[in-house]
Amino acid sequence: MAEPAGESLETDAISDKRLALAALALSLLGLLVLFLYAQSLQPRQTSIGALAGEREGSFVEVIGTVSSASSRGGSVFIRLCDFSDCIAVFVPGQQADDFRINPYLLKPGDKLVVRGVLKEYKGEPELVPLGADGLELV
Amino acid sequence: MFALLFAVLVGILLGFIAGLVPGLHPNTFATVLSGLGFDPLLVQFCIIALAAAATVFESLRAIFLFIPDSNTVLTILPGHRMLMEGKGMRAVAVCSLAFIASTALAFLLLPVSLALFPALYAVIAPITPQILLALSIALLATERKPGKIAAATLCFLLAGFLGILLFTQPIVPDPLFPAFAGLFAISGLVMGMSQQKPLPPQRAAGSAPLSLLPVIAIGTLLAALADLLPGLSSPAQIAVFASIFTYMNSERFLALTSSIASSHLIFALAALLTTGKARMGAVAIVGEAASSISPEWIFALAGAALLATGIAAYLLMPLARFAVPFLSSVKQNELNALVLAYLLSLIFLIGGGPAGLLIAMVAAFIGALPPILGVRRTHVMGFILLPSIARLFI
Numbered sequence: 001m002a003e004p005a006g007e008s009l010e011t012d013a014i015s016d017k018r019l020a021l022a023a024l025a026l027s028l029l030g031l032l033v034l035f036l037y038a039q040s041l042q043p044r045q046t047s048i049g050a051l052a053g054e055r056e057g058s059f060v061e062v063i064g065t066v067s068s069a070s071s072r073g074g075s076v077f078i079r080l081c082d083f084s085d086c087i088a089v090f091v092p093g094q095q096a097d098d099f100r101i102n103p104y105l106l107k108p109g110d111k112l113v114v115r116g117v118l119k120e121y122k123g124e125p126e127l128v129p130l131g132a133d134g135l136e137l138v
Numbered sequence: 139m140f141a142l143l144f145a146v147l148v149g150i151l152l153g154f155i156a157g158l159v160p161g162l163h164p165n166t167f168a169t170v171l172s173g174l175g176f177d178p179l180l181v182q183f184c185i186i187a188l189a190a191a192a193t194v195f196e197s198l199r200a201i202f203l204f205i206p207d208s209n210t211v212l213t214i215l216p217g218h219r220m221l222m223e224g225k226g227m228r229a230v231a232v233c234s235l236a237f238i239a240s241t242a243l244a245f246l247l248l249p250v251s252l253a254l255f256p257a258l259y260a261v262i263a264p265i266t267p268q269i270l271l272a273l274s275i276a277l278l279a280t281e282r283k284p285g286k287i288a289a290a291t292l293c294f295l296l297a298g299f300l301g302i303l304l305f306t307q308p309i310v311p312d313p314l315f316p317a318f319a320g321l322f323a324i325s326g327l328v329m330g331m332s333q334q335k336p337l338p339p340q341r342a343a344g345s346a347p348l349s350l351l352p353v354i355a356i357g358t359l360l361a362a363l364a365d366l367l368p369g370l371s372s373p374a375q376i377a378v379f380a381s382i383f384t385y386m387n388s389e390r391f392l393a394l395t396s397s398i399a400s401s402h403l404i405f406a407l408a409a410l411l412t413t414g415k416a417r418m419g420a421v422a423i424v425g426e427a428a429s430s431i432s433p434e435w436i437f438a439l440a441g442a443a444l445l446a447t448g449i450a451a452y453l454l455m456p457l458a459r460f461a462v463p464f465l466s467s468v469k470q471n472e473l474n475a476l477v478l479a480y481l482l483s484l485i486f487l488i489g490g491g492p493a494g495l496l497i498a499m500v501a502a503f504i505g506a507l508p509p510i511l512g513v514r515r516t517h518v519m520g521f522i523l524l525p526s527i528a529r530l531f532i
Contacts (some may be wrong), residue, residue, distance in 0.1 A: 002363075006158075016510055017508050020507065020510045020511055021505045023503050023504075023510055024296075024506050024507065025291075026500075027296050027500060027503040027504045027507065028296075030496070030500030030503055031296070031299055031300060031303065031412050031500060031501060033496065033500075034303055034304075034496060034497065034500060035303060035307075035371075035494065037309065038303065038307035038308070038309050041307070041308055041309070042335075043308075050185065057307060071414065072425060075422050075426060079190070091475075092419075093415060093422045093425075097529060099531070100304055112336065115308065116308075117311055119381040122173050128311065130308035130311060131305075131306055131307050131308035132305075132306040134308070
């Protein structure tokens with residue numbers, strides 16, 4: 001009777017090993033797919049004035065000059081302007097550490113590239129930077 | 139005064155909805171409330187009560203339905219384990235006590251935290267990467283055997299790479315929901331379906347678990363660290379580290395995670411005043427809406443959080459008594475399948491569409507590894523630990 005039990009345990013172990021290998025392989029494959037997908041995402045370069053024609057949720061890139069920057073409650077509020085218009089850029093406090101630059105140190109006159117998602121807050125459009133390169137000084 | 143009390147009660151009601159219905163995040167309610175044009179002070183009280191109550195009610199969802207969020211992500215592990223041992227009511231009683239006792243203690247410690255936070259923050263902030271790295275190594279070492287440590291490290295790194303990818307690449311705006319759902323809920327639900335265990339009869343909660351008060355006190359003190367260590371984005375991380383240093387069974391771990399989750403709100407208010415950083419969405423929203431942030435304002439909001447936590451925690455046991463017969467009458471496999479379908483729909487609708495589903499799927503494969511390899515599932519918290527360590531070192 002002991003042998004079948006032993007066999008069964010052995011079978012379970014092999015099954016677990018196969019299961020572990022399958023989960024590991026699928027995890028690695030999934031990470032690779034996600035990485036490649038991320039590389040394929042490119043923001044649409046546009047001017048601030050043209051953002052009015054973009055739909056909410058669009059991934060866009062704009063370049064402009066900081067006209068004002070302040071922090072409140074840990075979040076950073078930036079007013080970004082170019083030749084065509086101005087837009088609010090909102091950096092939530094919980095994401096302020098995610099960027100390569102420190103958003104708390106931005107000041108009027110800084111030339112800034114913002115790559116992010118176009119959202120609407122209280123009826124007004126705003127940009128929420130996304131990813132480590134969401135904010136870049138030029 | 140009555141208007142403020144009414145605002146707190148409305149906040150508790152909204153917290154009940156946000157806490158129990160997956161996908162309705164308290165921050166969503168808070169954002170909508172702040173834009174409705176009501177008296178700003180009433181809205182601030184309402185939002186804080188909402189956040190406090192939602193944290194309490196989320197524990198029911200985590201224990202009975204296996205659906206986590208960033209606060210309760212680690213509650214589902216011991217909570218669901220206790221449920222499957224017939225101790226679901228005991229798990230709820232432990233959470234209730236931890237919520238009430240830790241929030242009361244955090245309120246009492248508020249003057250001390252207001253006085254000490256600036257100095258502590260100045261000392262701790264520069265050495266946060268080293269602290270996180272040392273604690274992560276210690277966490278992996280708790281597996282003791284070399285083979286298990288290697289397996290735990292593999293899970294930690296895989297989850298960590300997923301975190302780095304999601305936090306540095308613009309794949310979805312908020313990757314936490316699909317990732318946590320995959321790492322903890324989806325993998326657990328699918329593996330639970332394959333085991334086909336029925337929900338056992340649930341025993342009474344028994345006497346109040348007062349022996350857990352020391353653990354709750356430790357959890358409350360540690361919650362303050364969630365706001366002082368700038369690399370930490372979730373109180374759950376603190377709970378993982380705390381488990382390294384003290385003996386943990388399901389009840390103790392549940393008490394620890396619950397006490398950290400609820401007292402974190404009060405310490406977050408203190409941190410907003412003293413360090414200018416809002417580490418919680420609700421605190422950030424009230425901070426932005428406030429005309430001035432003063433110690434009096436912080437105390438008043440902390441009082442609202444204490445009241446809301448107390449009322450919500452008092453309601454937990456009756457709600458659990460109502461839920462248990464219903465859950466016992468449903469086949470676990472069918473319930474798991476239903477929850478899984480709901481979670482996947484939510485991820486598709488609010489978690490980033492197809493990209494969110496892809497994230498959840500990859501996270502679920504990684505989340506399945508620890509139980510298969512025989513190590514603790516908490517190692518997949520590398521998802522937020524490794525990006526924190528990497529970000530602070532680079």
